[in-house]
Amino acid sequence: MTYVVTENCIRCKYTDCAIVCPVDCFHEGPNFLVIDPDECIDCDVCVSECPAEAIFPEADLPPGQEKFLAINAELAKTWPVIATKKDPLPEADKWNGVEGKLQYLEK
Numbered sequence: 001m002t003y004v005v006t007e008n009c010i011r012c013k014y015t016d017c018a019i020v021c022p023v024d025c026f027h028e029g030p031n032f033l034v035i036d037p038d039e040c041i042d043c044d045v046c047v048s049e050c051p052a053e054a055i056f057p058e059a060d061l062p063p064g065q066e067k068f069l070a071i072n073a074e075l076a077k078t079w080p081v082i083a084t085k086k087d088p089l090p091e092a093d094k095w096n097g098v099e100g101k102l103q104y105l106e107k
Contacts, residue, residue, distance in 0.1 A: 001058045002037035003046060004072050006065040008054035009033055010105050011095035014088045017046035017055060027079035030106035031089060036076035037069070051088075052096050067102075075107065 005017075010032050018026035018033065025039035026046075035046075035055070047055045056062065058069055095101065 001042050002040040002069075002072075003035050003042065003044070003055055004037075004058055004061060004065070004069050005032070005034050006054045006056060006061065006068045007099075007101050008052045008096065009050075010101040011098075012052045012054070012088055012092040013086075014051045014092060015082060015084070015086045016049040016051060018082045019085045020045045020049050021083070024081050024083045025076075026082050027076045028082035029075060029079045032075075032105055033082065034072040034075045034079065037073050038076075052092075071105075 013031055013033055015033070022043060022045070023039050023041050025036045027034050027036060042057070056065070061069065
């Protein structure tokens with residue numbers, strides 16, 4: 001099993017989760033973070049650190065978020081690892097909780 005970053009991270013990109021990951025499995029894109037499923041050790045420490053509550057175990061993905069398992073796996077192959085804290089995107093608080101953000105994902 002792996003953990004998955006879901007839609008609510010899009011246009012927020014808080015990095016609190018990345019700095020606590022013991023295996024550096026987070027990867028950073030322009031407006032989204034993903035978890036490399038091959039590197040994730042299922043430790044769960046990132047979940048409570050995510051201000052957007054966008055990280056879930058693969059087995060407990062909310063309805064409609066299942067496609068993010070494949071999105072995380074695909075984008076982790078090309079995006080760079082992030083293991084440091086950065087400021088969230090400028091309008092992160094505005095976008096946190098907005099539904100239907102997949103169309104804004106920048107690859």
